[in-house]
Amino acid sequence: MKRKAFTMKLIAGFEEEYKKRHDEIWPELSQSLKEAGIHDYSIYLDEESLTLFAVQKVDDHYDGNQLASHPVVRRWWDYMADIMETNPDNSPVTKALQEVFHID
Numbered sequence: 001m002k003r004k005a006f007t008m009k010l011i012a013g014f015e016e017e018y019k020k021r022h023d024e025i026w027p028e029l030s031q032s033l034k035e036a037g038i039h040d041y042s043i044y045l046d047e048e049s050l051t052l053f054a055v056q057k058v059d060d061h062y063d064g065n066q067l068a069s070h071p072v073v074r075r076w077w078d079y080m081a082d083i084m085e086t087n088p089d090n091s092p093v094t095k096a097l098q099e100v101f102h103i104d
Contacts, residue, residue, distance in 0.1 A: 014083035037062035
């Protein structure tokens with residue numbers, strides 16, 4: 001299992017809405033993430049910069065490209081596009097982070 005971390009960016013004024021939408025995450029989206037090999041997924045918000053910091057554990061077989069084409073993931077991206085920075089296909093703009101330290 002590997003760990004992945006990345007950032008995304010929230011649009012100002014949508015902090016509560018972002019949390020609300022994730023508190024009500026669609027069961028079919030949660031299931032799709034698990035089936036793709038994502039576990040222990042957390043997102044944190046830096047309220048000053050509106051940067052979202054995500055960290056997840058992924059199985060060795062995890063394929064992000066395959067997940068990105070899943071219909072429920074595409075619908076979620078469309079649903080979230082009005083409150084965060086997105087690419088032209090409504091996927092969130094992400095910046096991968098390099099792990100420089102870890103301790104269990």
